[in-house]
Amino acid sequence: METKAAVLSDSEKTWLSKIGANPSLIALIVLVVFFSFLNPRFFTLSNLFNILDLASLLVITSLSLAFILMMGSIDLSVEGVVGLCSVVASLLVKNFSNSNDFGFLALVICGLVGAGFGFLNGFILSRFKIPSFMVTLGIGYITTGLGVLITRGNPVVITDWNFRLLSLGKIGFLPFPFILALGLFFIIWFISEKTAFGRYVLALGGDETIVQDLGIPTSKIKTEAFLIGGILYGIVGALLTARLGSGDITAPLGFTFDSIGACVLGGIAITGGVGNVPRAIIGAFILTVLRNGMVLMGVSPYVQQGIIGVILIATVALTIDRKKIKIMK
């Protein structure tokens, strides 16, 4: 019997089916077409670049949630960690409150701070066997509290214009944050598809017991996944400060909901074990396009949120794996 030589045909598969020509991608295209018809200003170069810029931060946080959701966990600490890192960044670069001037080093330090809290998330989860829902919620509160403590509740205004280029600068026509997001996307995608660690993350979401029984160190994997998430949040925090020109603990409000929503809309199951990194990105763009489109249509922000909520519930209802959760609490 001839060996299935088609083994190698995987590389011949079109890029479309590699991402998984899936409903989400089609939904995104439909949305773009839809909004283009409704409002001529939508499909202009300047608006499209605007979308890329707006989506950047969401893309990065969604990368983290993608990993964590595929693993079967959840991360509710996004806002807290991003906010704290945003505050930290603002205090490290030239600002009105102190005499620090770390410049771009602040980005690195933010990454480290985020990594620290990410590590805490993973460590407490695996060591003390507390559900990720609880751990990350707690860490979220702690980080928000720390942020308020450090700034005494007031935003810290920065004066380092070079630092602000991180978010306001462009390379050619492309906004810098988008390029950064793109770069991070490729890195995370690579880790997910091409490393044993990335594969284990997905396996854990499938059936943790089986993975454990094979002697694979599940605690280590969970900790590392959350650690990576933390680094991403740190970077977003720095970018946020650069964009706003100040470190505001309340700025990332809604990031958690949006990041999880983006993953779900892209087709990553909230029950774990299903999905891949590109889907999170598609989801992030769906969300951004939705918002942008609705703004251009003049829809009130409150109605926008409601519409997004309805779409999310519908998506989860369609993608949830009911066999895994027998009793809905």
Add this chain to the structure above:
Amino acid sequence: MEPVLKMENISKTFPGVRALEKVSIEVFPNEIVGLVGENGAGKSTLMKILAGVYRADKGEIFLRGQKVEIKHPNDARALGVGMVFQEQAVLPNMRVYENLFLGREKFFVHRGTLDQKLMMQEAAKILEEVGLELFPQVYVHELNFMERQMVEIARNIWLARQAQVTYPIIILDEPTTVLEEEEIERLFNKLKELKKKVSFVYISHRLKEVVELCDRVYVLKDGQNAGCFSHEEVSEELLRSRMVGRELHEEYYLASRQRKPAEKVVLELRNCTKKGAFYDISFRLHQGEILSLCGTVGSGKEELCRALYGETKLDSGEIWIDGKRVNINSPTQAFALGIGYISEDRRNEGLILHLPVFENITLPIIHRLVRGFLVRREEQFRLSQEMMNKLQIKAPSPSVLCLNLSGGNQQKVVIAKWLLSQVKVLIMSHPTRGVDVGAKHEIYALIREMAENGMAMIIMGDSFEEDIGLANRIIVMKDGKISGMLDATESKPAPSDLIQYVV
């Protein structure tokens, strides 16, 4: 020829139960060895010791002539021993080649990244070897049960090869319970092909299959060797006769107190079916009758009882209670209709361990003890004390936490609870499991008394002897259907009569 595997004088005791006593088996290269025995005879325990899940208390294991210590499943794998359980150990959300090498990716890692092309090529090779015509990049959730089993077998073969073992052994635990006829044929053909490279230990209740497939068959009974037969000598009757045959002490089960049940039919099932579990079940249960439900794992008896108690729903069929047709959609409804259920997992499902005896005993009828808004604590106490005296539950007072009672007394509390709530039909799943001999006898007496008072009971016992000893009538289920109904009131059948319906 030297045996690949030799397990010598293996003994293992669990708290209260002697699972294995000086059991020895041998497996030679290129053979399929069958392992049969009743539930609890020790087959799974013996194989789990080999697979590293349990450790033997006494005895030695030799692999390829060398004495070995297997402390953990990884040790077993490193020695070329793999086990394919009934509950599958493949990840449906990942691809075949990822499953094949799960945990051993280091062989394919090149500067930190996985060489997936190489993985797929290796996978294609091994899939071809086991005769699976699949693309390695197929997701496991697209495969059927048999294909998934073959993937597991392939994984084990590959692992053994990585460990550079020349004669790997794979243990198959009940591989055919969920397979269709033609899939079983295909599986057997594949196994016969594969036995040229791998030796298999085939654990199964399906004697017909064992007789057809295996080169040799070992029988275990009560944790001991009960014979080893070659393919030429073996037959289903021979195996059955070796699997049972203890002495039946009639009075242990108080058979003399057995009454003929009343004429009145309290429960009737007509053509009850639940897809995947049981099919076309019909029988009548009379007032004061003790009905034993027999069958091995996969017979459907447990599922039938769960449906009767409202935990699951029937797909079709009718249930009649006291001459009226009913629908049982939840345990609450079942109880309201007069059906009670004692689970074999009494610690988790039978009792609330952290509550005292009186709370547990009166739990189902608490609404009857209410005056105004308040529960009458004195009534609870009084009724519980009555029950405790009647059933001889050994505890200083009804306020003792159930946690602190012995297994036998805990079980009596569970029975007391249902007795007090005066159900019409009581379903008991393994009522004397984990209970010492003396307490077992007391529980049998209780069962007799409840029958005398008119309660109808459906019992799933721990052994044929128990089933036969207690019953007025025995219904045997096999593969979801009723395979036999025997009367046990006029005269008691022998276990050997029973077993032909069971396996």
